[in-house]
Each structure stands twice: as C-alpha cells, then as structure tokens.
Amino acid sequence: MVAQAEGVNVDVDGRDARFVVVSNRGPVTFSRSGSEGSGEREYSRGAGGLVTALNAVLRHRRDAVWIASAISEEDARVAEEALRDGVPYEVEDLKVVLVEHEGEAYDLMYNHLANPLLWFVQHGLYNLPYTPELGDSTKRAWEEGYIPVNENFAEAVARTLEASAQEGEEPVILVHDYQLYMLPLFLRERLGDGAFISLFSHIPWPEPDHWRVLPEYIREDVLRSLLKADVVAFHTHRYARNFARTAHEVLNVEADEEEGVIHTREREVWVRPYPISIDPDEFKKLAQSEEVLKEEEFVKDLPGKLLLRVDRMDLSKNVVRGFAAYARMLERYPDTRGEVTFLAQLQPSRGDIPEYASYARAIQRAVDEINEKYGTDSWEPIVLSMEDNFPRSVAAYKNYDALLVNAVRDGMNLVAKEAAVINERDGVLILSENAGAYEELGEHALTVNPFDIDEQAVKIYEAFNMPDDERTRRAEVLRQTVIENDIEEWVKAQLKDIAAHPKWRGT
Numbered sequence: 133m134v135a136q137a138e139g140v141n142v143d144v145d146g147r148d149a150r151f152v153v154v155s156n157r158g159p160v161t162f163s164r165s166g167s168e169g170s171g172e173r174e175y176s177r178g179a180g181g182l183v184t185a186l187n188a189v190l191r192h193r194r195d196a197v198w199i200a201s202a203i204s205e206e207d208a209r210v211a212e213e214a215l216r217d218g219v220p221y222e223v224e225d226l227k228v229v230l231v232e233h234e235g236e237a238y239d240l241m242y243n244h245l246a247n248p249l250l251w252f253v254q255h256g257l258y259n260l261p262y263t264p265e266l267g268d269s270t271k272r273a274w275e276e277g278y279i280p281v282n283e284n285f286a287e288a289v290a291r292t293l294e295a296s297a298q299e300g301e302e303p304v305i306l307v308h309d310y311q312l313y314m315l316p317l318f319l320r321e322r323l324g325d326g327a328f329i330s331l332f333s334h335i336p337w338p339e340p341d342h343w344r345v346l347p348e349y350i351r352e353d354v355l356r357s358l359l360k361a362d363v364v365a366f367h368t369h370r371y372a373r374n375f376a377r378t379a380h381e382v383l384n385v386e387a388d389e390e391e392g393v394i395h396t397r398e399r400e401v402w403v404r405p406y407p408i409s410i411d412p413d414e415f416k417k418l419a420q421s422e423e424v425l426k427e428e429e430f431v432k433d434l435p436g437k438l439l440l441r442v443d444r445m446d447l448s449k450n451v452v453r454g455f456a457a458y459a460r461m462l463e464r465y466p467d468t469r470g471e472v473t474f475l476a477q478l479q480p481s482r483g484d485i486p487e488y489a490s491y492a493r494a495i496q497r498a499v500d501e502i503n504e505k506y507g508t509d510s511w512e513p514i515v516l517s518m519e520d521n522f523p524r525s526v527a528a529y530k531n532y533d534a535l536l537v538n539a540v541r542d543g544m545n546l547v548a549k550e551a552a553v554i555n556e557r558d559g560v561l562i563l564s565e566n567a568g569a570y571e572e573l574g575e576h577a578l579t580v581n582p583f584d585i586d587e588q589a590v591k592i593y594e595a596f597n598m599p600d601d602e603r604t605r606r607a608e609v610l611r612q613t614v615i616e617n618d619i620e621e622w623v624k625a626q627l628k629d630i631a632a633h634p635k636w637r638g639t
C-alpha cells in the first residue's frame with residue numbers, strides 16, 4: 133500500500149520502508165479464561181489514548197509490527213512463543229511482538245523512574261521545596277531499571293528487523309513516549325545510521341529549568357539519546373519549542389526553534405508538533421453500540437444537568453481541584469443545588485506508586501465531604517466511579533451539558549476530542565490552558581487556569597447558563613475541528629515529514 137503524503141510517495145509497506153512501532157504499553161494484553169487461568173487465551177485492549185490512536189493507525193497497515201512490553205503472565209507466554217517461532221503474534225489485524233523484561237528491572241523502570249520521576253518533572257507535579265528527594269535510589273532505578281528495559285527493547289527491535297529484513301528496504305522505527313527515551317541511542321548502536329528513527333513524546337516537555345530538576349546523568353543522557361533520532365515529535369508547538377530550548381541550554385547544540393531543527397555533528401534532527409487525534413467514525417459507531425446504549429439508561433437517569441469528567445486517575449488531571457471548584461459553584465450559586473450532577477469516570481492507574489495511591493484516597497475524601505455537605509435524600513452531587521467502564525464513559529460523552537478538562541498539564545487530552553464528536557446536547561467544553569488540546573480547541577472552549585478554583589467555579593456555572601445559540605455554535609466548531617484534523621491527518625503529517633527529511637531523501 134502506498135500512502136500519499138502530498139506530492140511525495142512514501143511507500144510505507146513495501147519496497148522502501150519497514151515500519152516498526154515501539155511503545156511500552158501494547159495494543160492488547162492477554163489472559164486465560166477460567167478461575168485457575170486454565171482456559172482459553174483471551175485478550176483485552178491496552179489502556180490510554182496512545183494505544184487507541186496507534187491502533188487506529190496500524191490496523192490497516194498489515195506489514196507494520198508493533199513491539200511492546202509483556203505486562204501480564206499470559207503476555208510473557210506470548211512473548212516466549214514469538215521468540216521461539218520467530219514470528220509476531222497476529223491479533224485484530226495487528227502484528228504484535230511482546231518483550232518480556234526481568235521483573236525487578238521493569239518495576240524500577242515503570243514504578244520508580246518513568247512514572248514518578250520523568251512524568252512528574254514533565255507535568256510539573258513536584259512540590260519543589262519538598263519533592264523530589266533524589267539520590268542513590270534514583271541512580272539504581274536508572275541503571276538497573278530504565279537502562280536494561282530500554283536495552284531489551286532495542287534487542288527486540290533489532291531481532292524483529294533481522295527476521296523480516298528484505299533487500300533494499302530501510303527500517304522506519306517509530307518509538308513512543310517517555311518510557312523509551314534511551315532507545316534512539318541503543319538502536320543506533322545496533323542498527324547504525326541507516327534506520328530512520330522518530331521518537332514521539334506524548335507528554336509535555338517542560339521549560340529548561342524544570343528539566344534541570346533531573347540529575348545530570350539523566351538530564352544529559354536522555355537528551356543525547358533523543359538527538360540520535362531523526363525526528364523528535366510532540367503534540368504542540370509549545371512542547372517542541374521547550375525541547376529545542378532545553379537541548380540548546382543543556383547540551384549547547386545549535387537549535388533553530390522557529391524552523392524546528394537541531395543540528396548535531398552527526399545529523400539534522402527535526403523537532404516537530406503533530407497534534408494527535410481520534411478516528412471520529414470509530415467513535416460514532418461505538419456511540420451506537422449495544423453496550424453504550426445500555427449504559428445510557430444509567431447516565432440519563434442522573435438528576436439535572438450533567439457535568440462530566442473522564443480521566444485516568446492521575447495527579448496531572450487535577451481531579452481534586454475540579455471537585456473543589458464544583459463545590460465552590462454549589463456554594464456561590466445555591467440555585468444549582470439539586471439541579472446538576474457531576475459524573476466522574478476515573479480509570480484506576482499506576483496504583484503501585486505511593487503518590488497515585490494517596491491521590492486516589494484524596495479523591496474519595498473530597499467526594500465524600502462534598503456529598504455529605506450538599507447531598508440530599510434524592511440528590512448525590514458527585515457520582516464517582518473508580519473503575520474501568522469505557523462504555524459508560526462513551527454513554528456520558530453523548531449526554532453531558534459541560535465537560536471538565538482542567539489538567540495541571542496534559543500532553544494532548546483525547547477525551548476532549550472523543551467527547552466533542554459524539555455529544556448530543558451541544559455540551560460546553562471547559563478546558564485547561566495547559567492541556568495540549570488547547571492549541572486546537574481553546575478558542576471554542578471556556579478556558580481555565582487549572583490552579584484557579586474560583587475561575588473554574590464561575591466557568592462551570594457559565595457553561596450551564598450559556599445561551600442555546602452560543603452552545604450550538606461552539607459545539608459545532610469543536611466537532612468540525614476534530615473531524616477535519618483526525619487521526620489520518622496526524623499520520624499523514626508525519627509521513628510527509630519523513631519523506632521530506634534529508635535523511636530519507638539521502639541528501
């Protein structure tokens with residue numbers, strides 16, 4: 133299949149390129165049916181927006197291979213089989229290679245380095261007078277966790293390419309996210325300069341001074357590795373600029389922020405924004421599915437107007453402040469009491485990390501206090517769900533009057549896009565100015581400073597009381613914006629740049 137990238141033919145599946153996608157979380161995770169796990173092999177979809185987006189991209193590209201971590205026990209069996217048989221596992225039109233890591237190394241990478249440290253630095257979540265407390269344990273998590281897991285991935289990519297190599301074909305390796313920052317370096321060591329490597333960071337890139345919170349060895353090694361890629365990609369101009377500035381200040385490389393190019397001695401690295409999106413048709417279809425229609429009965433039964441949030445249970449999502457803002461609205465505008473319900477669909481996430489576990493408790497406490505203070509026999513102000521119920525979230529997407537996305541910082545936030553496409557009530561989007569989606573959608577949303585509780589309270593009230601014609605106008609533009617800039621546009625923009633890159637053109 134040949135993908136057209138505006139005037140340039142990029143043969144994505146055949147002669148010229150062999151596409152390999154690499155991410156920590158894979159498209160599916162496997163399990164065994166039956167109480168003892170003795171039954172049939174089953175699978176469920178991986179969590180998070182990244183997986184949903186890459187799924188939509190790869191499903192129709194049969195030659196591409198997706199390499200990801202084996203997370204469950206059954207994943208590990210799938211990984212062993214692939215290693216033994218030398219062929220990827222085929223599932224839902226995808227070719228998947230799962231990589232098994234040594235347990236402790238993976239724990240150090242995921243629970244001690246990537247998710248607390250890199251995630252917190254890049255989302256600005258630390259309370260700097262007190263945290264983080266870096267030291268020997270950080271170094272150990274880096275050396276015995278992050279590095280070996282990245283090496284292991286590099287080996288898997290090299291093996292996969294070797295097993296499927298064809299004459300005259302150059303690999304295009306699309307690496308995703310902050311769990312795999314060292315991969316460009318380790319891939320170059322194994323594959324040399326021929327491979328085209330792109331690293332897509334799906335989370336914000338902070339200002340240079342904030343990056344300097346990291347110990348020098350991480351701060352510099354990550355940047356050196358990323359500059360072994362040909363393209364370093366982000367969701368917004370702001371993150372791309374922050375990255376170019378950080379590389380310049382920390383490594384003293386020549387960076388042209390406006391052009392989005394960093395020159396090193398070895399290569400030209402393009403630093404580019406590609407705002408990720410969704411497959412609108414998939415969501416429209418999902419909205420009519422039986423499971424979603426069933427969940428709609430529950431959602432439509434909630435009293436009054438509906439305020440909705442749908443998030444992974446993550447500190448960056450600013451859930452507790454969102455509840456405080458809602459409570460302030462109830463306090464300030466007593467006429468809203470009993471007339472609105474706040475449905476919070478929160479998907480459990482990273483529960484082995486102490487900060488996440490205590491955040492989950494803080495969420496529960498905040499909800500209990502507000503429901504205790506304002507609730508009545510016939511009205512629960514906040515309906516909280518802390519389980520993974522995607523059909524219910526989609527049912528709620530269709531029926532909200534206002535959607536709250538008040539993230540402290542967020543790489544993109546696909547909830548804002550998914551919901552806009554299928555909402556049936558001309559719902560108003562209340563959007564943090566620190567969400568990546570703000571660059572595209574901010575103009576048509578009610579925007580908020582995520583730290584300002586009073587402002588959020590007023591905006592929630594304003595959303596509920598907006599004149600109908602303005603609601604309709606805003607909702608329509610939001611929907612069209614997402615439909616026009618869908619997931620295929622995200623892919624096309626990247627293919628176009630690969631085709632235009634001097635490395636690809638051989639110049």
Ligand code: F6P
Nearest residue numbers: 157179180181182309334335481
């Ligand atoms: O895009 C951010 C991200 O961290 C992805 O890398 C990840 O797959 C997703 O969110 C969900 O997080 P996790 O894989 O840690 O559950």
